Every structure is written in structure tokens, then in C-alpha cells.
Amino acid sequence: MKTFVSFIVKEAKHILRDNRTMLILFGMPIVLMLLFGFAITTDVKNVRTVVVTSSMDYQTNKAIDRLAASEYFSIVATVSTPRDAELLIRNQKADLAVVFAQDFASKSAGIQFIVDGSDPNMAQQWTTYAQQTIVNPQLSIVNLKMLYNPQMRSAYNFVPAIMGMLLMLVCAMMTSISIVREKERGTMEVLLVSPIKPLMIIIAKVIPYLVLAFVILTTILLMGRFVLDVPLQGSIVWIYLLSTIYILLALSLGLLISNIADSQLMALLLSAMVLLVPIVMLSGMMFPIESMPKILQWISAIVPPRYYIEAMRKLMIMGVGIGEVAREVAILSGMTLFLLAVSLAKFKTRLE
């Protein structure tokens, strides 16, 4: 037992003495959280609006005032023909043109929105907001309620996704690199001839990363809660339990990669290509899975972070009980057992 502990201490020292790695391990989560939490939003804000009108009557003025008063729109110009407005949009001086018909005042009808449609989602939202701003809201019979995320903050969506990405990265990539590095430098040989069992060496190697993963998880949760104001609706116990399953899964993946790769560069490339790209692209982190073609949807079914991120969104943000995420938990546990079995079966106690 004493040898085992000293192995863990040795591994922890490896990590702690490498300043650059430490900087990456802790700098990356913080930078990503700040970027995603604050900078990456799809809120409708500061839409540059051009007013197209030939007669400034009372009704038109009132509608323009409503637009100008709202925080969503800022009026940048008033022109007299739609052609001028289109030119402004093409030159990226404006995003939206509101065209008032000549007889707008008399009939109270005839508004045309000309919108820069290059980004379809935003174009759709801009016009909806503009329509709602111009129409007197009291007349509407719709009562909108945004569940779980009343201010529509993007951070709610991204914090669970960042957890899924970073835990996978730290556990799988860092573990595999650290094992392969020992192989590359030849120190693995020294470890394998020591009195401790080969399997124990690997477990001792993994434990500091396990601890590190929990530290990072806690950092993200605390930052999410206190810096980004993302609520933690669900029970903390379940969040940690589910994360433990996921971390184990990532660690066994890292072990598997370290068995395959024989140089640091290959381990780095393997984890970057095989892990990072599918996580970002196919896990539903940024791009919705249901909009993809069927074949990509099938591939995404074997991407573990997909289930973790989905479960975390439900547990953290929606605050549902564990019963509602039973499916995700079952799939993740199954994947963990499978990967753990495979990576242990493939584990080589000898160096060729």
C-alpha cells in the first residue's frame, strides 16, 4: 500500500511541476467559460435598422419611435427608397430595413421588412422582434413563457457542454499523453520492473487525473453558479455521481489511446482527431443533432459526451429528478463498462 501511495505522489508531482500543463489545465476552463458565457450569445441586440419612408406622418413617427426606444434596434439611417436601403445592407452598414408604405397612416397597413437573410436564424428573430415592437403588445393574445431560462441566456446551454468537453479532454488526452510519455522516454521500463503490479501502476497514474477532473468540475460549477449566474437546479449529488461515471469513461478511453499510440504526437493527434472533433461537432454542443442528416445522427449516437451533456442540461438547468435521465445514465454506464473492459483487456504488461 505504501508503494502504491508513493506512486500516486510521484504522478502528482509530475503534473504539479509542469507549469505549462498546469496553466493549460486551469486556464483553458476559465477562458472557455468566460468566452462562452459572455461573448457567445445569439441575443437580439443592436440590430442596425434603416427606415425607408417617403412621408414622415404621425403614425410612421410613432412606429419609428417604438423601434428606436427598444433595446433591440438602433436606427442608423433614414432613406427614401428601398434600393438605397438594400445598398446599405449589402455594404454591411445595416441589417434590417423597415419600409413604410405611402399610405401607412391612412390604412394603418403596409410595412415591409427587408432583412439581411444570410444568417437565417437571426434574420427570422430580427423580423419577429421588429413585428412585435411595432404592433402594440397589449393587443396580442399570446402570453409567452420561457421555461428554465427566462432571460434566454446562452450560458445556460453552454455550461453543461463545456463540462462535457473539458472533462473528456483532461481525462482522456492528458492521461494518454502522460502514459505514452513514459513509454517514449523509457521510464516505463523502470516502472514495470518495480515490485508493484503493472495494473497498479496504471491505476496510480490515473488517480491524480481523477482528482484533477473533480477539481476542474468543481471550478466549472462554481464559476457557472457565481460568475455566469447559471442556476444549479438539480441535486448536486446526482450531478457529481453522473460526472464520476463520465470521468471513468473518459479515463478508460485515455487508457485505450495510450495502448494504441506509441508517441506523444500520435497520442495528441489521436485524441484531437478522434475525441475533440466529434465532441464539438456531433455531441449537440453547438449544432443541434436533429438537423443533421440521418447518417451523422447515427454516428453521434456513439459519441459519449452527447448523453452526458444532455443529462447535465436536464439535471442542472431544468432541475428534473434522476428518473428523467435514466436512459442517459444507463447508456453512459454501459459505455463505461465496455470501454473499461476493453482497455484493461488490451493493456500490455510488457514492452515490445
Next chain:
Amino acid sequence: MKIKFLIQKEFLQIRRNTFLPRLIVIFPLMMMCVMPWVMNMEVKNILVDVVDNDHSTLSQRLVHRVESSNYFIFSGQKASYQDALQEVETSKADVVMVIPPNYGKDLETGHTPQVLIAANAVNGTKGSIGSAYLSQIVNTEQAYSSPGNNLQPSMFNLQFLYNKHQNYKVYMIPALFAIVLMMMCGFLPTLNIVGEKEAGTIEQINVTPVSKWMFILAKLIPYWIIALFVIVVCLIISWALYGITCQGPVGLVFLLAMLLALFWSSFGLIISNYSETMQQAIFVMWFFVVSMMLLSGLFTPTRSMPDWAYATTYINPMHYFVDGIRTVFVRGGDFRSIAHQVFALTCFATVMGSWAVYSYKKNS
């Protein structure tokens, strides 16, 4: 004529590597063939639950309207709001519409009943677009049903410029050009000089009479040629596979791409000059690539950002490129439309190029 041999040396180094030539050819192809399908933020297949507390003819008509809309997937009628919320929690529904009691009667007598639309807004875009569509349906239905209502939805007329079919690929393909150029011309030069340092071959260059700027220029030119190749491949694929062509002058696309390539390859060389090991260089580059990409307006509009983040776009060359290429490629702008962006990119490229020459030190 020394430069000719130096460039030849660079190309030989790339060709002799087993991995790089394949990467240069396959990476843009893969990105252009697969990514447009993935990078699709289109919101569709929204599941709607309806709770009808009224059961009148008018409320039935509203339900039918939602059912028949091809935008939504009607997942069923629920007895109560609580039941429907349960469905939202298990992801069986995204939006819930609750029709109040006396909805029909209120409409006929000119009152305004309150239809509740509750959307799962964890994913903000999906929530807001889904609920916006649903409210449009409700408003239209109300306009038909209630007499003497002057709120006609038909008074609004909508025109989408440049992307009439609201095709996400049109928006994302220029973004992919930017990503591919950034990856190819950013990461490869980053590994270049530091690779020579690790291999020890830089010593041999340092003792030759080659001047600093010529050495750096010889390093930059291969990446320009790679960028040229990449952009041609990208343009061909987007035309052949997706039928999306450049709306403005194609020459401007090349101009923008070359300027961006110059910026990234100089930037890569700068990082390479200052780094000791490949791993260090890669991580530093990764940091810059991720932050510049996320803050450039590739995926999310820059105008939605908070002020401090928006301020960073003034010093972010990726932002100028993304703006410029979308203006030319999607909106069909001419040189006057992007003069500002071209000017900014030229400045960045010049500064970075000079810095790359300056930061290369022959004596260690």
C-alpha cells in the same frame, strides 16, 4: 536566386513528410464535404404539446392549425399543464400551448383571451424561434376568428435578401473557408520553425549567408501556395456539391483569402520563433485560434456581444475576413463594400509579416 532554392527546400520538407501532404489534400476536402451538413443551426422538428381547456369550435380550429403546420411535430393533447410540463422534462415536448377556458367565447365577444405558450428555453435559439412561430399561428388564427379586429398579420410583408430559401449552408460555407484557411495556414507554420529547432536543422540555416527576411519569405510562400490551392478546392466543392457560387467578384474572394493566409502564416511563424518545443507552440496557437474564431462572428453575430467583447473585434483579423467574405460571397458586394475590411487585413498582414522577420533571431 537564393530564394528559389530555399522555397524548393521547404517544398521538399513538406513532401518528404509522410503525413503533411495527405493532410493538406484531405483536410479541406473532408471539411467541405462533411461540415456543411453538421454546421446547421436550423431549428426544426419542434415538438408541441397542446392543452385545450376550452373544447370549442374555435379552439379546435387553432389546434388543427398547429397540427397541420409542417414546422411543428404535434406530439399530442394533454389533459393539464402539469402533464405537459412532465413531457417537457423528459424531452418529449419542446413547446406547450395552453388554450384558456372560454377562449372561443372571449374571441367572439371581442375580449382578448390569453393563450399561454411555454417553451423550453435551455437552448435559447430553439426556444425563442419555436415560440415565435407558434405565436404567429395563434395571432393569425385570432385575426381570422374575431370580428372587428384591426390587427391584421397580413399588414406585414417579409423579404429575405441574399438567402431566400433560408439555407444554412449559404451562411456557413464562407465560414468554412475561414476555418480551413486558419487551420492550414495557422497550425502548419506554427510547427515549422520550432520543428527545425527541435530537429537541429535551424543551425545550418543560421550559418548560411541567407538574410532574415529572405528566410522568412521562403517560409511564407509555400503556405501562400497551399492557401491558394485550398481556396480553389473550397470554391469548386461548394459549387459542385452544394450549388452555391460566389455572388460577387471571385477575385475579391482570392484577395481576402491571400491576405488572411499571409496574416495566419506570419502569426504562426511568430509563435514558432518564440517557442522552444512543438507542444508549447501548439497550445499557444490553439488558444489564439479558439478565441479569435469564437469572437469573430463566425457562428454568432458580433453585435449581440457585450461591449468589451465587441471591442475586441476591432483587433481581430478573423472578424474582418468573415465580414468581408460574407459580403462578397453571399451578399454580392463589390470592392467598395469591403474596402474597409481589405484595408484592415492588409495592415494586420504587414505588421505580422514584419514582426515575423524581426522575431527570427539567427544567434541563439
